[in-house]
Amino acid sequence: MVRIAILRLLESYFRHRWLYLLPLLIFIVAGAIYVSTVERKYVSGGILYVQNDSYLGSLTSVRDSNFSWLTPAQTTSAQISDLLQTDSFVRSLIEDTRLESKMSLGDQVVFETIDEVRNAFWLYTIGDNQVGIQAFHENPQVALELSSAAVDRYIQWQINLDRVQSGAAEDFMADLIVTYEADLEVARSELTEYLMAHPAPLRGDRPELEQLEINRIQGKIQLAGQRYSSALEREESARLATAQAEADIRQTYFIVDAPLLPKNPNISLRQLAMSGMVFVVVGIIFSSVGIAGSALLDNSFRFPVDVHHVLDLPVLSMVSDMRPKTSRLSSLRQRIKGPAKEERKQNITGTITDEDVLEAVA
Amino acid sequence: MIFKRMKKDVELNGEPLPLHLTGEDGEVWMEFPGEVVAASRQAINRMMRTEPFPQCLSTISAVRQEGVTYLSRAIGTVLAEDMMERVCVLELNWWWPADYPSIMVNRPGIAEVLKGNATLEEAIMPTSMENLALIPAGNAAGDQISKFSSSDHLQEIIIALSEQYDHLILDLPSVITTSDAIPLAALGTGLCLIVRQGVTPPQRVQTALDDLDHLKIMGVILNQVNISTPSFILNYIAQD
Numbered sequence: 001m002v003r004i005a006i007l008r009l010l011e012s013y014f015r016h017r018w019l020y021l022l023p024l025l026i027f028i029v030a031g032a033i034y035v036s037t038v039e040r041k042y043v044s045g046g047i048l049y050v051q052n053d054s055y056l057g058s059l060t061s062v063r064d065s066n067f068s069w070l071t072p073a074q075t076t077s078a079q080i081s082d083l084l085q086t087d088s089f090v091r092s093l094i095e096d097t098r099l100e101s102k103m104s105l106g107d108q109v110v111f112e113t114i115d116e117v118r119n120a121f122w123l124y125t126i127g128d129n130q131v132g133i134q135a136f137h138e139n140p141q142v143a144l145e146l147s148s149a150a151v152d153r154y155i156q157w158q159i160n161l162d163r164v165q166s167g168a169a170e171d172f173m174a175d176l177i178v179t180y181e182a183d184l185e186v187a188r189s190e191l192t193e194y195l196m197a198h199p200a201p202l203r204g205d206r207p208e209l210e211q212l213e214i215n216r217i218q219g220k221i222q223l224a225g226q227r228y229s230s231a232l233e234r235e236e237s238a239r240l241a242t243a244q245a246e247a248d249i250r251q252t253y254f255i256v257d258a259p260l261l262p263k264n265p266n267i268s269l270r271q272l273a274m275s276g277m278v279f280v281v282v283g284i285i286f287s288s289v290g291i292a293g294s295a296l297l298d299n300s301f302r303f304p305v306d307v308h309h310v311l312d313l314p315v316l317s318m319v320s321d322m323r324p325k326t327s328r329l330s331s332l333r334q335r336i337k338g339p340a341k342e343e344r345k346q347n348i349t350g351t352i353t354d355e356d357v358l359e360a361v362a
Numbered sequence: 363m364i365f366k367r368m369k370k371d372v373e374l375n376g377e378p379l380p381l382h383l384t385g386e387d388g389e390v391w392m393e394f395p396g397e398v399v400a401a402s403r404q405a406i407n408r409m410m411r412t413e414p415f416p417q418c419l420s421t422i423s424a425v426r427q428e429g430v431t432y433l434s435r436a437i438g439t440v441l442a443e444d445m446m447e448r449v450c451v452l453e454l455n456w457w458w459p460a461d462y463p464s465i466m467v468n469r470p471g472i473a474e475v476l477k478g479n480a481t482l483e484e485a486i487m488p489t490s491m492e493n494l495a496l497i498p499a500g501n502a503a504g505d506q507i508s509k510f511s512s513s514d515h516l517q518e519i520i521i522a523l524s525e526q527y528d529h530l531i532l533d534l535p536s537v538i539t540t541s542d543a544i545p546l547a548a549l550g551t552g553l554c555l556i557v558r559q560g561v562t563p564p565q566r567v568q569t570a571l572d573d574l575d576h577l578k579i580m581g582v583i584l585n586q587v588n589i590s591t592p593s594f595i596l597n598y599i600a601q602d
Binding site: 003006007010011014015017298299300301302303304305306307310311313314315316317318319320321322 | 395397398401402404405408409429433436554555557559560561562563564565567568571579580581582583584585586587588589590591592595596599600
């Protein structure tokens with residue numbers, strides 16, 4: 001059985017060898033075209049370390065440290081991915097690269113550039129705290145600029161986010177200070193005016209009523225002063241928090257591996273060879289399927305072993321086909337259609353014609 | 363250079379010569395190339411391996427256009443040429459009779475003998491070979507064919523021809539397409555099935571064999587063989 005299968009597969013292949021080699025040739029050509037035209041992109045990447053919570057952050061409690069199922073690296077990666085979907089963030093990245101020159105070439109070019117940059121990044125996580133950011137581009141300089149810009153702009157985005165929180169506190173305190181300072185000045189003026197209106201006697205003490213009023217005004221000044229001092233202290237704290245924000249963020253997100261200028265394109269010769277081999281393998285599979293299909297569908301005797309296997313009879317001899325190819329084709333055509341009517345009539349020794357059949361029936 | 367020429371000479375000497383089936387007047391009716399002669403010779407020899415060549419060999423096929431007429435004439439010619447015995451090729455395919463030169467259009471065949479319109483001697487077509495003769499099928503109408511196929515007269519003719527010739531080669535119609543092929547095949551003492559390589563479905567052949575299983579089947583001749591696999595590969599795989 002194995003022998004029959006081998007013989008039939010071989011015969012199937014050699015009968016129409018060029019037909020079965022065609023898929024292989026097509027895929028080889030397609031593979032060659034792919035390998036020759038594949039874009040050789042440069043990759044520049046950096047690794048960002050994300051700390052769970054910064055020391056300063058824990059002291060100042062400016063930053064929130066809610067529990068989450070996601071690791072810091074996953075959260076950061078998701079944030080960067082989300083930011084890359086925004087035009088403003090992508091535009092800010094482009095500002096830091098030489099692609100900025102394209103942004104003045106019309107809407108279509110701007111759209112294409114933004115789309116190109118958006119799709120030029122590949123993010124991945126390493127463990128719980130490290131995020132890899134890779135940028136692909138035909139130009140190695142642009143790849144470096146994009147990856148550097150992505151890291152810097154993300155950190156800056158985080159700093160800006162914290163600055164918004166501490167800046168609000170600073171503004172609030174600044175407003176309070178003005179009010180408290182005004183209250184203090186009013187209290188001081190009131191005391192000055194009262195003392196001017198009620199000077200101290202030349203002999204002896206002030207009357208008890210004046211002394212009580214002076215004490216009341218002095219208490220008022222003291223209270224306003226305390227509130228003013230407290231507001232000043234809080235404003236300083238807010239300013240300190242603003243100043244701490246950047247340091248805090250810098251401590252939370254720091255660059256482990258800075259992006260470098262790529263020297264070689266991402267696709268190596270080995271990868272190209274592998275890609276080419278994939279085409280060849282697919283071509284071989286297609287050719288093999290064609291050969292096997294043809295062998296399976298071939299419902300005829302091809303070799304003596306077929307006759308022996310199916311009929312259990314010996315093959316006395318094999319008579320070669322001596323006819324020219326055109327004759328073979330016409331014979332096959334005739335076999336499919338049946339002999340022509342005229343041909344039947346032309347048989348010189350006579351045969352059954354339609355007329356004969358009609359006569360016999362009659 | 364010398365070696366090449368010697369090798370070529372050997373090949374030419376080993377090649378079988380073609381044979382021609384010619385009429386008495388020298389007109390070539392049919393040409394059998396060397397390969398066909400060799401294949402026919404091989405078939406004859408294989409049939410004679412264990413027993414003498416059948417006195418009356420039926421050549422038949424499952425379906426039409428398998429080359430039965432051609433091979434029956436080839437076997438008859440080779441048999442007459444090689445064994446120097448008297449051979450007669452009797453055509454009994456009234457459904458699709460063989461072609462003959464136009465000069466013999468009005469010549470009687472076995473059908474005319476069965477009808478009583480001609481004698482057996484008149485139907486015999488001598489050839490250029492003294493020990494080889496052909497009897498054409500003749501002209502038979504549809505209702506006559508069945509009668510002829512199972513008639514005693516035909517059997518008597520076969521017996522008469524068997525006495526006159528050492529071997530009879532019967533050229534029979536296909537089994538599946540004609541209903542009278544089975545009684546005609548029974549006229550022979552041995553049966554040889556012609557199968558066209560790469561064309562005839564095995565199921566058809568098996569069906570035909572089921573109808574002929576009561577007869578002595580000598581074997582199968584694969585006709586019009588066209589193997590595309592190179593011989594140097596086939597040499598590594600047994601094909602029997």
